[in-house]
Amino acid sequence: MEMYIDPHLHAVSRTTDDYEAMRKAGVVAIIEPAFWLGQPRTEVGSFKDYFSTLVGWERFRAKQFGIMHYCTIGLNSKEANNEALAEEVMELLPLFATKEGVVAIGEIGYDDQTAAEDKYYRLQLELAKEVELPVLIHTPHRDKKKGTTRSMDVSEEHGLAPHMVIVDHNNEETVKEVLDRGYWAAFTIYPHTKMGSDRMVEIVKKYGPERIIVDSAADWGISDPLAVPKTAALMRKHGIPEEHIRLTCYQNALTAYSQSGQMEESDWLNPEPIDQRLKHAGNSVLRGGQTPRVESSSDSVEN
Numbered sequence: 001m002e003m004y005i006d007p008h009l010h011a012v013s014r015t016t017d018d019y020e021a022m023r024k025a026g027v028v029a030i031i032e033p034a035f036w037l038g039q040p041r042t043e044v045g046s047f048k049d050y051f052s053t054l055v056g057w058e059r060f061r062a063k064q065f066g067i068m069h070y071c072t073i074g075l076n077s078k079e080a081n082n083e084a085l086a087e088e089v090m091e092l093l094p095l096f097a098t099k100e101g102v103v104a105i106g107e108i109g110y111d112d113q114t115a116a117e118d119k120y121y122r123l124q125l126e127l128a129k130e131v132e133l134p135v136l137i138h139t140p141h142r143d144k145k146k147g148t149t150r151s152m153d154v155s156e157e158h159g160l161a162p163h164m165v166i167v168d169h170n171n172e173e174t175v176k177e178v179l180d181r182g183y184w185a186a187f188t189i190y191p192h193t194k195m196g197s198d199r200m201v202e203i204v205k206k207y208g209p210e211r212i213i214v215d216s217a218a219d220w221g222i223s224d225p226l227a228v229p230k231t232a233a234l235m236r237k238h239g240i241p242e243e244h245i246r247l248t249c250y251q252n253a254l255t256a257y258s259q260s261g262q263m264e265e266s267d268w269l270n271p272e273p274i275d276q277r278l279k280h281a282g283n284s285v286l287r288g289g290q291t292p293r294v295e296s297s298s299d300s301v302e303n
């Protein structure tokens with residue numbers, strides 16, 4: 001069976017049905033970037049608990065469904081505009097950035113491209129250098145071309161090597177420059193919108209598979225946690241070579257984020273058996289009277 005990585009998925013907003021469907025479709029690993037909640041946080045404690053969830057409970061929960069979970073830690077661009085709060089969040093970041101399973105600083109960058117966003121983007125690029133982690137850049141949805149160019153310019157001003165930086169939410173307008181400058185170019189597949197699977201197929205046909213990464217960015221909005229396997233299926237249907245599908249829907253994400261030293265293929269090729277009786281800080285994924293899924297150590301994840 002094919003294996004896929006979804007390197008951008010906000011799992012805390014998704015259900016156990018999603019996890020089961022993803023595993024069934026071949027998703028073996030996901031990366032959950034820290035982002036905002038759909039409404040602004042009002043206290044630093046809210047960030048602290050959220051980051052703890054990303055490195056703790058959610059990582060545990062994913063594993064109970066046979067999916068390896070990694071995350072990125074960062075102050076998102078929208079909330080960088082609350083400077084008083086942003087200052088407090090900056091103090092938290094180094095503590096979480098160095099936890100197990102954290103594969104990048106992100107998603108950071110620009111939203112409205114304000115002075116405050118610029119300030120905290122730069123500070124977090126410095127943090128990434130300090131902790132030697134890759135960077136995941138969120139490019140703005142408005143004025144995208146300019147914001148994408150600026151994200152890379154500023155990253156270079158701070159001396160980050162392009163191979164350590166994943167630029168996400170690309171489209172036809174931005175992809176060429178991002179690839180030409182040596183960055184990883186990630187694409188978020190949004191159902192019924194601008195960047196759908198059909199357009200992704202055309203991009204891979206045109207640019208080939210090198211440094212291109214497909215993700216779902218599935219969150220609390222209308223989104224599809226199966227976007228990566230579905231896009232792979234569409235590529236297959238259009239005759240895109242199997243090796244190009246493997247690179248764009250699996251290997252490139254692994255190569256980019258394994259530069260963190262926190263993610264390797266053996267994590268899911270030789271996983272611990274699923275045991276839903278296990279608890280994290282006293283809680284399991286089970287609810288009253290449910291039968292836990294328990295694999296013996298000889299079972300493979302496919303069973």
Ligand SMILES: [Zn+2]
Binds near residue numbers: 008035
């Ligand atoms: Zn996101």
